[in-house]
Amino acid sequence: xxxxxxxxxDLSTRIAHSIRDAIVEGRMxxxxxxxxxxxxxERFAVSRPTVRExxxxxxxxxxxxxxxxxxxxxxxxxxxxAEAHGQQIxxxxxxxxxxxxxxxxxxxxxxxxxxxxxxxxxARREAGHLAAMRAEIARQARPxxxxxGFCASDVAFHRALVNAARNPVLSYQLAGAVEAMQxxxxxxxxxxxxxxxxxxxxTRIADAIEARDAAxxxxxxxxxxxxxLTLGQGVMAARKKP
Amino acid sequence: xxxxxxxxxDLSTRIAHSIRDAIVEGRMxxxxxxxxxxxxxERFAVSRPTVRExxxxxxxxxxxxxxxxxxxxxxxxxxxxAEAHGQQIxxxxxxxxxxxxxxxxxxxxxxxxxxxxxxxxxARREAGHLAAMRAEIARQARPxxxxxGFCASDVAFHRALVNAARNPVLSYQLAGAVEAMQxxxxxxxxxxxxxxxxxxxxTRIADAIEARDAAxxxxxxxxxxxxxLTLGQGVMAARKKP
DNA sequence: CGGTTTTCATTTGTCTTACAATTAAATGTC
DNA sequence: GACATTTAATTGTAAGACAAATGAAAACCG
Numbered sequence: 335x336x337x338x339x340x341x342x343x344d345l346s347t348r349i350a351h352s353i354r355d356a357i358v359e360g361r362m363x364x365x366x367x368x369x370x371x372x373x374x375x376e377r378f379a380v381s382r383p384t385v386r387e388x389x390x391x392x393x394x395x396x397x398x399x400x401x402x403x404x405x406x407x408x409x410x411x412x413x414x415x416a417e418a419h420g421q422q423i424x425x426x427x428x429x430x431x432x433x434x435x436x437x438x439x440x441x442x443x444x445x446x447x448x449x450x451x452x453x454x455x456x457a458r459r460e461a462g463h464l465a466a467m468r469a470e471i472a473r474q475a476r477p478x479x480x481x482x483g484f485c486a487s488d489v490a491f492h493r494a495l496v497n498a499a500r501n502p503v504l505s506y507q508l509a510g511a512v513e514a515m516q517x518x519x520x521x522x523x524x525x526x527x528x529x530x531x532x533x534x535x536x537t538r539i540a541d542a543i544e545a546r547d548a549a550x551x552x553x554x555x556x557x558x559x560x561x562x563l564t565l566g567q568g569v570m571a572a573r574k575k576p
Numbered sequence: 577x578x579x580x581x582x583x584x585x586d587l588s589t590r591i592a593h594s595i596r597d598a599i600v601e602g603r604m605x606x607x608x609x610x611x612x613x614x615x616x617x618e619r620f621a622v623s624r625p626t627v628r629e630x631x632x633x634x635x636x637x638x639x640x641x642x643x644x645x646x647x648x649x650x651x652x653x654x655x656x657x658a659e660a661h662g663q664q665i666x667x668x669x670x671x672x673x674x675x676x677x678x679x680x681x682x683x684x685x686x687x688x689x690x691x692x693x694x695x696x697x698x699a700r701r702e703a704g705h706l707a708a709m710r711a712e713i714a715r716q717a718r719p720x721x722x723x724x725g726f727c728a729s730d731v732a733f734h735r736a737l738v739n740a741a742r743n744p745v746l747s748y749q750l751a752g753a754v755e756a757m758q759x760x761x762x763x764x765x766x767x768x769x770x771x772x773x774x775x776x777x778x779t780r781i782a783d784a785i786e787a788r789d790a791a792x793x794x795x796x797x798x799x800x801x802x803x804x805l806t807l808g809q810g811v812m813a814a815r816k817k818p
Numbered sequence: 819c820g821g822t823t824t825t826c827a828t829t830t831g832t833c834t835t836a837c838a839a840t841t842a843a844a845t846g847t848c
Numbered sequence: 849g850a851c852a853t854t855t856a857a858t859t860g861t862a863a864g865a866c867a868a869a870t871g872a873a874a875a876c877c878g
Binding site: 350357392397412421422430431443451 | 602637672696
Protein backbone atom coordinates (compact mmCIF):
# COMPACT_ATOMS: atom_id res chain seq x y z
CA UNK A 335 0.00 0.00 0.00
CA UNK A 336 2.06 2.85 -1.24
CA UNK A 337 1.24 6.30 -0.01
CA UNK A 338 0.81 9.59 -1.71
CA UNK A 339 0.14 9.00 -5.37
CA UNK A 340 -1.83 12.27 -5.56
CA UNK A 341 -0.83 14.58 -2.72
CA UNK A 342 -3.25 17.28 -3.83
CA UNK A 343 -6.50 15.64 -2.94
CA ASP A 344 -7.95 14.87 0.45
CA LEU A 345 -6.81 12.04 2.64
CA SER A 346 -9.71 9.66 2.14
CA THR A 347 -9.29 9.90 -1.63
CA ARG A 348 -5.61 9.13 -1.42
CA ILE A 349 -6.12 6.22 0.93
CA ALA A 350 -8.89 4.83 -1.26
CA HIS A 351 -6.61 5.09 -4.31
CA SER A 352 -3.79 3.40 -2.53
CA ILE A 353 -5.93 0.44 -1.54
CA ARG A 354 -7.60 0.32 -4.93
CA ASP A 355 -4.24 0.09 -6.62
CA ALA A 356 -3.28 -2.78 -4.36
CA ILE A 357 -6.40 -4.62 -5.49
CA VAL A 358 -6.19 -3.78 -9.18
CA GLU A 359 -2.53 -4.69 -9.34
CA GLY A 360 -3.22 -8.01 -7.71
CA ARG A 361 -1.31 -7.36 -4.50
CA MET A 362 -4.51 -8.22 -2.67
CA UNK A 363 -6.54 -11.16 -3.86
CA UNK A 364 -10.25 -11.85 -3.80
CA UNK A 365 -11.68 -12.54 -0.33
CA UNK A 366 -8.52 -11.37 1.35
CA UNK A 367 -9.23 -9.43 4.48
CA UNK A 368 -8.04 -5.86 4.83
CA UNK A 369 -6.63 -4.71 8.16
CA UNK A 370 -9.25 -3.44 10.59
CA UNK A 371 -10.24 0.19 10.43
CA UNK A 372 -8.28 0.91 13.57
CA UNK A 373 -5.16 -0.67 12.13
CA UNK A 374 -5.53 1.12 8.81
CA UNK A 375 -5.94 4.38 10.67
CA GLU A 376 -2.70 3.70 12.46
CA ARG A 377 -0.83 2.67 9.32
CA PHE A 378 -1.92 5.67 7.31
CA ALA A 379 -1.63 7.90 10.38
CA VAL A 380 -5.16 9.24 10.07
CA SER A 381 -8.32 9.01 12.12
CA ARG A 382 -10.83 6.23 11.84
CA PRO A 383 -13.57 8.36 10.25
CA THR A 384 -11.14 9.22 7.47
CA VAL A 385 -10.33 5.56 6.92
CA ARG A 386 -14.03 4.81 6.89
CA GLU A 387 -14.65 7.42 4.21
CA UNK A 388 -11.99 5.77 2.10
CA UNK A 389 -13.52 2.33 2.61
CA UNK A 390 -16.97 3.63 1.68
CA UNK A 391 -15.56 4.92 -1.58
CA UNK A 392 -14.23 1.47 -2.36
CA UNK A 393 -17.48 -0.15 -1.30
CA UNK A 394 -19.38 2.13 -3.67
CA UNK A 395 -17.34 0.67 -6.51
CA UNK A 396 -17.96 -2.88 -5.27
CA UNK A 397 -14.25 -3.30 -4.73
CA UNK A 398 -14.70 -4.36 -1.14
CA UNK A 399 -17.50 -5.61 1.07
CA UNK A 400 -17.68 -5.28 4.82
CA UNK A 401 -18.92 -7.63 7.51
CA UNK A 402 -19.58 -6.76 11.09
CA UNK A 403 -18.63 -8.63 14.18
CA UNK A 404 -15.56 -10.46 15.38
CA UNK A 405 -13.52 -11.79 12.49
CA UNK A 406 -15.48 -9.41 10.30
CA UNK A 407 -13.93 -6.53 8.49
CA UNK A 408 -13.44 -5.41 4.92
CA UNK A 409 -12.77 -8.03 2.27
CA UNK A 410 -11.69 -7.73 -1.32
CA UNK A 411 -14.85 -8.39 -3.26
CA UNK A 412 -15.12 -10.54 -6.35
CA UNK A 413 -16.73 -8.22 -8.85
CA UNK A 414 -19.62 -10.18 -10.27
CA UNK A 415 -21.11 -9.64 -13.69
CA ALA A 416 -24.31 -8.56 -12.00
CA GLU A 417 -22.60 -5.80 -10.03
CA ALA A 418 -20.61 -4.67 -13.04
CA HIS A 419 -23.85 -4.59 -15.05
CA GLY A 420 -25.52 -2.42 -12.48
CA GLN A 421 -22.69 0.05 -12.37
CA GLN A 422 -22.41 0.20 -16.12
CA ILE A 423 -26.09 0.88 -16.56
CA UNK A 424 -26.05 3.69 -14.02
CA UNK A 425 -22.98 5.25 -15.61
CA UNK A 426 -24.23 4.93 -19.16
CA UNK A 427 -27.67 6.27 -18.25
CA UNK A 428 -26.20 9.32 -16.57
CA UNK A 429 -23.78 9.86 -19.39
CA UNK A 430 -26.63 9.99 -21.87
CA UNK A 431 -28.95 12.11 -19.76
CA UNK A 432 -26.33 14.62 -18.66
CA UNK A 433 -24.50 15.21 -21.88
CA UNK A 434 -27.29 15.93 -24.27
CA UNK A 435 -26.41 12.93 -26.38
CA UNK A 436 -28.61 13.00 -29.43
CA UNK A 437 -31.04 10.23 -30.03
CA UNK A 438 -29.29 9.53 -33.31
CA UNK A 439 -25.89 9.07 -31.68
CA UNK A 440 -27.19 6.81 -28.94
CA UNK A 441 -29.26 4.84 -31.39
CA UNK A 442 -26.36 4.37 -33.75
CA UNK A 443 -24.06 3.20 -30.97
CA UNK A 444 -26.59 0.78 -29.66
CA UNK A 445 -27.37 -0.89 -32.93
CA UNK A 446 -23.75 -0.93 -34.03
CA UNK A 447 -22.83 -2.85 -30.91
CA UNK A 448 -25.81 -5.09 -31.19
CA UNK A 449 -24.93 -5.85 -34.79
CA UNK A 450 -21.64 -7.20 -33.49
CA UNK A 451 -23.61 -9.86 -31.64
CA UNK A 452 -26.12 -11.14 -34.14
CA UNK A 453 -23.62 -13.09 -36.22
CA UNK A 454 -22.37 -14.85 -33.12
CA UNK A 455 -25.92 -15.30 -31.90
CA UNK A 456 -26.94 -16.95 -35.15
CA ALA A 457 -24.08 -19.39 -34.81
CA ARG A 458 -24.48 -20.23 -31.15
CA ARG A 459 -28.04 -19.65 -30.08
CA GLU A 460 -29.72 -22.35 -28.06
CA ALA A 461 -33.38 -23.19 -27.63
CA GLY A 462 -33.62 -21.19 -24.43
CA HIS A 463 -32.51 -17.94 -26.01
CA LEU A 464 -34.90 -18.41 -28.87
CA ALA A 465 -37.76 -19.13 -26.50
CA ALA A 466 -37.00 -15.96 -24.56
CA MET A 467 -37.05 -13.91 -27.74
CA ARG A 468 -40.32 -15.46 -28.91
CA ALA A 469 -41.91 -14.84 -25.52
CA GLU A 470 -41.09 -11.15 -25.69
CA ILE A 471 -42.38 -10.91 -29.24
CA ALA A 472 -45.64 -12.43 -28.04
CA ARG A 473 -45.88 -9.87 -25.25
CA GLN A 474 -45.21 -7.03 -27.65
CA ALA A 475 -48.07 -8.13 -29.86
CA ARG A 476 -50.64 -7.70 -27.10
CA PRO A 477 -52.55 -4.49 -27.75
CA UNK A 478 -53.23 -3.83 -24.04
CA UNK A 479 -49.53 -3.45 -23.29
CA UNK A 480 -48.54 0.02 -22.08
CA UNK A 481 -45.82 1.99 -23.82
CA UNK A 482 -43.53 1.44 -20.85
CA GLY A 483 -44.30 -2.26 -20.94
CA PHE A 484 -43.56 -2.32 -24.64
CA CYS A 485 -40.18 -0.66 -24.06
CA ALA A 486 -39.33 -3.01 -21.22
CA SER A 487 -40.18 -5.97 -23.40
CA ASP A 488 -38.08 -4.48 -26.17
CA VAL A 489 -35.11 -4.32 -23.81
CA ALA A 490 -35.73 -7.91 -22.74
CA PHE A 491 -35.88 -9.04 -26.35
CA HIS A 492 -32.59 -7.43 -27.19
CA ARG A 493 -30.98 -8.75 -24.05
CA ALA A 494 -32.02 -12.26 -25.04
CA LEU A 495 -30.58 -11.62 -28.48
CA VAL A 496 -27.27 -10.51 -26.99
CA ASN A 497 -27.17 -13.40 -24.57
CA ALA A 498 -27.62 -15.78 -27.47
CA ALA A 499 -24.08 -14.89 -28.51
CA ARG A 500 -23.04 -16.69 -25.32
CA ASN A 501 -20.20 -14.40 -24.49
CA PRO A 502 -20.59 -12.96 -20.99
CA VAL A 503 -18.20 -10.09 -21.68
CA LEU A 504 -20.29 -9.04 -24.65
CA SER A 505 -23.47 -9.35 -22.62
CA TYR A 506 -21.98 -7.13 -19.95
CA GLN A 507 -20.91 -4.49 -22.43
CA LEU A 508 -24.18 -4.47 -24.29
CA ALA A 509 -26.29 -4.26 -21.16
CA GLY A 510 -25.11 -0.72 -20.67
CA ALA A 511 -25.83 0.33 -24.21
CA VAL A 512 -29.25 -1.25 -24.43
CA GLU A 513 -30.58 -0.36 -21.00
CA ALA A 514 -29.21 3.14 -20.99
CA MET A 515 -31.26 3.81 -24.11
CA GLN A 516 -34.48 2.88 -22.37
CA UNK A 517 -35.27 6.31 -20.92
CA UNK A 518 -34.89 7.81 -24.38
CA UNK A 519 -37.02 5.07 -25.90
CA UNK A 520 -39.67 5.58 -23.26
CA UNK A 521 -40.29 9.01 -24.67
CA UNK A 522 -41.63 7.48 -27.84
CA UNK A 523 -45.34 6.88 -28.09
CA UNK A 524 -45.74 3.65 -29.97
CA UNK A 525 -48.73 3.65 -32.25
CA UNK A 526 -50.37 0.40 -33.20
CA UNK A 527 -48.78 0.75 -36.60
CA UNK A 528 -45.22 1.25 -35.34
CA UNK A 529 -45.62 -1.58 -32.88
CA UNK A 530 -46.66 -3.83 -35.72
CA UNK A 531 -43.62 -2.87 -37.73
CA UNK A 532 -41.29 -3.47 -34.81
CA UNK A 533 -42.84 -6.83 -33.96
CA UNK A 534 -42.50 -7.85 -37.60
CA UNK A 535 -38.82 -6.97 -37.58
CA UNK A 536 -38.26 -8.74 -34.27
CA THR A 537 -39.89 -11.79 -35.76
CA ARG A 538 -37.65 -11.62 -38.81
CA ILE A 539 -34.61 -11.43 -36.55
CA ALA A 540 -35.76 -14.34 -34.42
CA ASP A 541 -36.53 -16.42 -37.50
CA ALA A 542 -33.12 -15.70 -38.97
CA ILE A 543 -31.39 -16.55 -35.71
CA GLU A 544 -33.34 -19.76 -35.52
CA ALA A 545 -32.32 -20.60 -39.08
CA ARG A 546 -28.74 -19.67 -38.18
CA ASP A 547 -28.83 -17.16 -41.00
CA ALA A 548 -26.52 -14.36 -39.89
CA ALA A 549 -26.87 -12.25 -43.01
CA UNK A 550 -30.65 -12.01 -42.84
CA UNK A 551 -30.55 -11.32 -39.11
CA UNK A 552 -28.07 -8.50 -39.63
CA UNK A 553 -30.16 -7.01 -42.42
CA UNK A 554 -33.30 -7.08 -40.29
CA UNK A 555 -31.47 -5.50 -37.37
CA UNK A 556 -30.23 -2.73 -39.59
CA UNK A 557 -33.73 -2.13 -40.82
CA UNK A 558 -34.89 -1.98 -37.22
CA UNK A 559 -32.14 0.52 -36.44
CA UNK A 560 -33.27 2.73 -39.29
CA UNK A 561 -36.90 2.50 -38.28
CA UNK A 562 -36.16 3.27 -34.62
CA LEU A 563 -34.11 6.25 -35.67
CA THR A 564 -36.97 7.58 -37.79
CA LEU A 565 -39.46 7.18 -34.96
CA GLY A 566 -37.15 8.79 -32.44
CA GLN A 567 -36.27 11.73 -34.60
CA GLY A 568 -39.92 12.42 -35.19
CA VAL A 569 -40.49 12.56 -31.46
CA MET A 570 -37.43 14.72 -30.82
CA ALA A 571 -38.43 17.17 -33.54
CA ALA A 572 -41.96 17.46 -32.15
CA ARG A 573 -40.53 17.97 -28.67
CA LYS A 574 -38.46 20.91 -29.78
CA LYS A 575 -41.29 23.05 -31.17
CA PRO A 576 -43.39 23.97 -28.09
CA UNK B 577 -35.31 12.61 -1.26
CA UNK B 578 -37.38 9.68 -0.16
CA UNK B 579 -36.15 7.64 2.72
CA UNK B 580 -35.84 3.97 3.35
CA UNK B 581 -35.78 2.19 0.04
CA UNK B 582 -33.70 -0.59 1.57
CA UNK B 583 -34.13 -0.66 5.33
CA UNK B 584 -31.76 -3.58 5.72
CA UNK B 585 -28.51 -1.88 4.87
CA ASP B 586 -26.58 0.68 6.82
CA LEU B 587 -27.53 4.31 7.01
CA SER B 588 -24.86 5.76 4.75
CA THR B 589 -25.83 3.31 2.01
CA ARG B 590 -29.48 4.24 2.27
CA ILE B 591 -28.77 7.94 2.27
CA ALA B 592 -26.45 7.58 -0.71
CA HIS B 593 -29.14 5.64 -2.58
CA SER B 594 -31.73 8.22 -1.78
CA ILE B 595 -29.62 11.06 -3.13
CA ARG B 596 -28.48 9.01 -6.10
CA ASP B 597 -32.09 8.35 -7.04
CA ALA B 598 -32.83 12.04 -6.89
CA ILE B 599 -30.02 12.66 -9.35
CA VAL B 600 -30.74 9.78 -11.69
CA GLU B 601 -34.43 10.60 -11.82
CA GLY B 602 -33.65 14.18 -12.65
CA ARG B 603 -35.04 15.70 -9.45
CA MET B 604 -31.66 17.33 -9.02
CA UNK B 605 -29.96 18.82 -12.03
CA UNK B 606 -26.35 19.24 -12.98
CA UNK B 607 -24.43 21.79 -10.90
CA UNK B 608 -27.24 22.05 -8.40
CA UNK B 609 -25.94 22.36 -4.88
CA UNK B 610 -26.89 19.79 -2.29
CA UNK B 611 -27.74 20.96 1.20
CA UNK B 612 -24.73 21.29 3.47
CA UNK B 613 -23.59 18.26 5.40
CA UNK B 614 -25.02 19.68 8.59
CA UNK B 615 -28.39 20.22 6.96
CA UNK B 616 -28.42 16.79 5.39
CA UNK B 617 -27.59 15.32 8.78
CA GLU B 618 -30.57 17.08 10.24
CA ARG B 619 -32.92 16.11 7.43
CA PHE B 620 -31.99 12.44 7.52
CA ALA B 621 -31.71 12.54 11.31
CA VAL B 622 -28.20 11.14 11.36
CA SER B 623 -24.80 12.42 12.36
CA ARG B 624 -22.50 14.33 10.06
CA PRO B 625 -19.91 11.53 9.71
CA THR B 626 -22.68 9.27 8.45
CA VAL B 627 -23.74 11.87 5.91
CA ARG B 628 -20.15 12.26 4.86
CA GLU B 629 -19.80 8.53 4.26
CA UNK B 630 -22.83 8.71 2.03
CA UNK B 631 -21.40 11.66 0.11
CA UNK B 632 -18.08 9.88 -0.34
CA UNK B 633 -19.90 6.96 -1.89
CA UNK B 634 -21.50 9.30 -4.40
CA UNK B 635 -18.22 11.07 -5.05
CA UNK B 636 -16.59 7.71 -5.81
CA UNK B 637 -19.11 7.28 -8.59
CA UNK B 638 -18.48 10.81 -9.87
CA UNK B 639 -22.10 11.67 -9.15
CA UNK B 640 -21.15 14.65 -7.03
CA UNK B 641 -18.12 16.82 -6.50
CA UNK B 642 -17.34 18.84 -3.38
CA UNK B 643 -15.84 22.27 -2.91
CA UNK B 644 -14.58 23.68 0.32
CA UNK B 645 -15.09 27.09 1.76
CA UNK B 646 -18.01 29.42 2.11
CA UNK B 647 -20.58 28.84 -0.62
CA UNK B 648 -18.86 25.55 -1.23
CA UNK B 649 -20.54 22.23 -0.71
CA UNK B 650 -21.52 19.21 -2.74
CA UNK B 651 -22.74 19.73 -6.29
CA UNK B 652 -24.33 17.38 -8.76
CA UNK B 653 -21.54 16.59 -11.14
CA UNK B 654 -21.85 16.44 -14.90
CA UNK B 655 -20.51 12.99 -15.68
CA UNK B 656 -17.92 13.56 -18.37
CA UNK B 657 -16.93 11.01 -20.95
CA ALA B 658 -13.44 10.99 -19.43
CA GLU B 659 -14.74 10.08 -15.98
CA ALA B 660 -17.08 7.48 -17.38
CA HIS B 661 -14.18 6.04 -19.37
CA GLY B 662 -12.05 5.74 -16.29
CA GLN B 663 -14.74 3.98 -14.33
CA GLN B 664 -15.53 1.64 -17.14
CA ILE B 665 -11.93 0.65 -17.60
CA UNK B 666 -11.48 -0.08 -13.91
CA UNK B 667 -14.65 -2.12 -13.80
CA UNK B 668 -13.94 -4.04 -16.97
CA UNK B 669 -10.35 -4.76 -15.95
CA UNK B 670 -11.41 -6.11 -12.59
CA UNK B 671 -14.19 -8.11 -14.15
CA UNK B 672 -11.71 -9.85 -16.44
CA UNK B 673 -9.02 -10.38 -13.84
CA UNK B 674 -11.32 -11.61 -11.08
CA UNK B 675 -13.57 -13.89 -13.02
CA UNK B 676 -11.11 -16.03 -14.89
CA UNK B 677 -12.42 -14.88 -18.23
CA UNK B 678 -10.66 -16.86 -20.91
CA UNK B 679 -8.46 -15.10 -23.38
CA UNK B 680 -10.68 -16.40 -26.15
CA UNK B 681 -13.84 -14.91 -24.66
CA UNK B 682 -12.27 -11.52 -24.02
CA UNK B 683 -10.66 -11.46 -27.43
CA UNK B 684 -13.87 -12.37 -29.17
CA UNK B 685 -15.81 -9.68 -27.36
CA UNK B 686 -13.24 -7.06 -28.10
CA UNK B 687 -13.00 -7.71 -31.80
CA UNK B 688 -16.73 -8.17 -32.18
CA UNK B 689 -17.29 -4.72 -30.71
CA UNK B 690 -14.49 -3.22 -32.68
CA UNK B 691 -15.90 -4.70 -35.85
CA UNK B 692 -19.01 -2.68 -35.17
CA UNK B 693 -16.93 0.45 -35.54
CA UNK B 694 -14.87 -0.13 -38.65
CA UNK B 695 -17.70 0.31 -41.09
CA UNK B 696 -18.58 3.64 -39.52
CA UNK B 697 -14.92 4.57 -39.30
CA UNK B 698 -14.44 3.93 -42.99
CA ALA B 699 -17.33 6.23 -43.77
CA ARG B 700 -16.46 9.04 -41.40
CA ARG B 701 -12.76 9.07 -40.70
CA GLU B 702 -10.95 12.34 -40.94
CA ALA B 703 -7.31 13.11 -41.58
CA GLY B 704 -6.54 13.36 -37.88
CA HIS B 705 -7.73 9.87 -37.06
CA LEU B 706 -5.78 8.46 -39.94
CA ALA B 707 -2.64 10.31 -38.87
CA ALA B 708 -2.99 8.93 -35.34
CA MET B 709 -3.29 5.40 -36.67
CA ARG B 710 -0.28 5.81 -38.95
CA ALA B 711 1.80 7.24 -36.13
CA GLU B 712 1.12 4.20 -33.96
CA ILE B 713 1.93 1.86 -36.82
CA ALA B 714 5.26 3.62 -37.22
CA ARG B 715 5.97 3.19 -33.50
CA GLN B 716 5.11 -0.47 -33.66
CA ALA B 717 7.59 -1.02 -36.46
CA ARG B 718 10.53 0.15 -34.35
CA PRO B 719 12.49 -2.92 -33.20
CA UNK B 720 13.69 -1.28 -29.97
CA UNK B 721 10.14 -0.96 -28.64
CA UNK B 722 9.49 -3.01 -25.50
CA UNK B 723 6.64 -5.49 -25.35
CA UNK B 724 4.74 -3.18 -23.00
CA GLY B 725 5.33 -0.30 -25.37
CA PHE B 726 4.08 -2.39 -28.24
CA CYS B 727 0.90 -3.25 -26.35
CA ALA B 728 0.35 0.37 -25.38
CA SER B 729 0.74 1.43 -28.96
CA ASP B 730 -1.64 -1.31 -30.00
CA VAL B 731 -4.25 0.08 -27.62
CA ALA B 732 -3.64 3.58 -28.97
CA PHE B 733 -4.04 2.37 -32.53
CA HIS B 734 -7.33 0.72 -31.81
CA ARG B 735 -8.55 3.71 -29.87
CA ALA B 736 -7.83 5.90 -32.86
CA LEU B 737 -9.70 3.42 -35.04
CA VAL B 738 -12.70 3.53 -32.75
CA ASN B 739 -12.61 7.31 -32.52
CA ALA B 740 -12.67 7.49 -36.28
CA ALA B 741 -16.27 6.32 -36.12
CA ARG B 742 -16.94 9.69 -34.51
CA ASN B 743 -19.53 8.48 -32.09
CA PRO B 744 -18.61 9.37 -28.51
CA VAL B 745 -20.93 6.78 -27.04
CA LEU B 746 -19.24 4.08 -29.07
CA SER B 747 -15.82 5.36 -28.05
CA TYR B 748 -16.85 5.23 -24.44
CA GLN B 749 -18.13 1.69 -24.69
CA LEU B 750 -15.14 0.43 -26.61
CA ALA B 751 -12.62 1.99 -24.27
CA GLY B 752 -13.57 -0.53 -21.63
CA ALA B 753 -13.29 -3.47 -23.95
CA VAL B 754 -10.00 -2.47 -25.52
CA GLU B 755 -8.17 -1.21 -22.46
CA ALA B 756 -9.37 -3.94 -20.16
CA MET B 757 -7.74 -6.44 -22.51
CA GLN B 758 -4.35 -4.81 -22.15
CA UNK B 759 -3.22 -6.73 -19.05
CA UNK B 760 -4.01 -9.97 -20.84
CA UNK B 761 -2.23 -8.78 -23.97
CA UNK B 762 0.79 -7.76 -21.93
CA UNK B 763 1.35 -11.39 -21.10
CA UNK B 764 2.15 -12.09 -24.71
CA UNK B 765 5.76 -11.95 -25.79
CA UNK B 766 5.76 -10.46 -29.24
CA UNK B 767 8.42 -11.97 -31.47
CA UNK B 768 9.77 -9.98 -34.36
CA UNK B 769 7.74 -12.18 -36.64
CA UNK B 770 4.42 -11.67 -34.85
CA UNK B 771 5.05 -7.95 -34.66
CA UNK B 772 5.60 -7.87 -38.37
CA UNK B 773 2.35 -9.70 -38.99
CA UNK B 774 0.41 -7.38 -36.70
CA UNK B 775 1.92 -4.25 -38.24
CA UNK B 776 1.04 -5.56 -41.69
CA UNK B 777 -2.56 -6.08 -40.63
CA UNK B 778 -2.76 -2.68 -38.98
CA THR B 779 -1.47 -1.18 -42.20
CA ARG B 780 -4.09 -3.01 -44.21
CA ILE B 781 -6.77 -1.71 -41.89
CA ALA B 782 -5.49 1.86 -42.08
CA ASP B 783 -5.23 1.67 -45.85
CA ALA B 784 -8.77 0.39 -46.14
CA ILE B 785 -10.08 3.07 -43.80
CA GLU B 786 -8.28 5.69 -45.83
CA ALA B 787 -9.82 4.29 -49.01
CA ARG B 788 -13.20 4.23 -47.27
CA ASP B 789 -13.36 0.53 -48.01
CA ALA B 790 -15.37 -0.95 -45.15
CA ALA B 791 -15.37 -4.50 -46.44
CA UNK B 792 -11.59 -4.77 -46.68
CA UNK B 793 -11.14 -3.12 -43.30
CA UNK B 794 -13.55 -5.57 -41.71
CA UNK B 795 -11.81 -8.52 -43.32
CA UNK B 796 -8.39 -7.33 -42.11
CA UNK B 797 -9.74 -6.80 -38.60
CA UNK B 798 -11.17 -10.30 -38.56
CA UNK B 799 -7.84 -11.66 -39.65
CA UNK B 800 -6.18 -9.72 -36.86
CA UNK B 801 -8.68 -11.13 -34.39
CA UNK B 802 -7.86 -14.64 -35.50
CA UNK B 803 -4.14 -14.03 -35.32
CA UNK B 804 -4.33 -12.45 -31.86
CA LEU B 805 -6.37 -15.38 -30.64
CA THR B 806 -3.79 -17.83 -31.94
CA LEU B 807 -0.96 -15.94 -30.28
CA GLY B 808 -2.81 -15.65 -27.01
CA GLN B 809 -3.85 -19.25 -26.85
CA GLY B 810 -0.28 -20.32 -27.42
CA VAL B 811 0.79 -18.27 -24.45
CA MET B 812 -2.05 -19.48 -22.24
CA ALA B 813 -1.34 -23.10 -23.10
CA ALA B 814 2.37 -22.70 -22.33
CA ARG B 815 1.47 -21.00 -19.05
CA LYS B 816 -0.60 -23.95 -17.92
CA LYS B 817 2.09 -26.62 -18.16
CA PRO B 818 4.66 -25.72 -15.49
C1' DC C 819 -17.86 -37.08 27.38
C1' DG C 820 -21.11 -34.49 24.24
C1' DG C 821 -24.03 -31.01 23.46
C1' DT C 822 -25.88 -26.53 24.81
C1' DT C 823 -25.67 -22.07 26.63
C1' DT C 824 -23.19 -18.14 28.08
C1' DT C 825 -19.65 -15.10 28.00
C1' DC C 826 -16.40 -12.40 25.72
C1' DA C 827 -13.30 -10.12 22.60
C1' DT C 828 -13.20 -8.09 18.16
C1' DT C 829 -14.92 -5.31 14.67
C1' DT C 830 -17.98 -2.33 12.19
C1' DG C 831 -21.80 1.20 12.71
C1' DT C 832 -23.08 5.53 14.65
C1' DC C 833 -22.99 9.74 17.48
C1' DT C 834 -20.90 13.80 19.67
C1' DT C 835 -17.83 17.38 19.92
C1' DA C 836 -14.16 19.96 18.55
C1' DC C 837 -10.88 22.22 15.67
C1' DA C 838 -8.28 23.19 11.22
C1' DA C 839 -8.36 24.72 6.44
C1' DT C 840 -10.48 26.97 2.79
C1' DT C 841 -13.01 30.29 0.35
C1' DA C 842 -16.15 33.92 -1.16
C1' DA C 843 -18.33 37.79 0.46
C1' DA C 844 -18.48 41.72 3.42
C1' DT C 845 -16.02 45.20 5.56
C1' DG C 846 -12.62 48.39 6.36
C1' DT C 847 -8.58 51.33 4.90
C1' DC C 848 -5.88 54.29 2.16
C1' DG D 849 -11.91 53.24 -6.43
C1' DA D 850 -8.35 49.74 -5.42
C1' DC D 851 -6.53 46.90 -2.14
C1' DA D 852 -6.04 44.60 2.28
C1' DT D 853 -8.55 42.54 6.24
C1' DT D 854 -12.08 40.34 8.60
C1' DT D 855 -15.82 37.22 8.84
C1' DA D 856 -19.04 33.63 8.21
C1' DA D 857 -20.07 29.35 6.04
C1' DT D 858 -18.55 24.97 4.74
C1' DT D 859 -15.80 20.93 4.14
C1' DG D 860 -11.76 18.19 6.06
C1' DT D 861 -9.89 15.80 9.99
C1' DA D 862 -9.42 14.20 14.71
C1' DA D 863 -10.56 11.88 19.13
C1' DG D 864 -13.37 9.39 22.01
C1' DA D 865 -17.41 6.97 23.18
C1' DC D 866 -21.06 3.60 22.89
C1' DA D 867 -24.20 0.33 20.29
C1' DA D 868 -24.73 -3.77 17.58
C1' DA D 869 -23.31 -7.77 15.51
C1' DT D 870 -20.82 -12.03 15.40
C1' DG D 871 -18.06 -15.93 15.84
C1' DA D 872 -14.93 -18.19 19.07
C1' DA D 873 -14.00 -19.83 23.34
C1' DA D 874 -15.32 -20.88 27.86
C1' DA D 875 -18.56 -22.46 31.08
C1' DC D 876 -22.22 -25.26 32.07
C1' DC D 877 -25.26 -29.14 32.19
C1' DG D 878 -27.01 -33.76 31.16
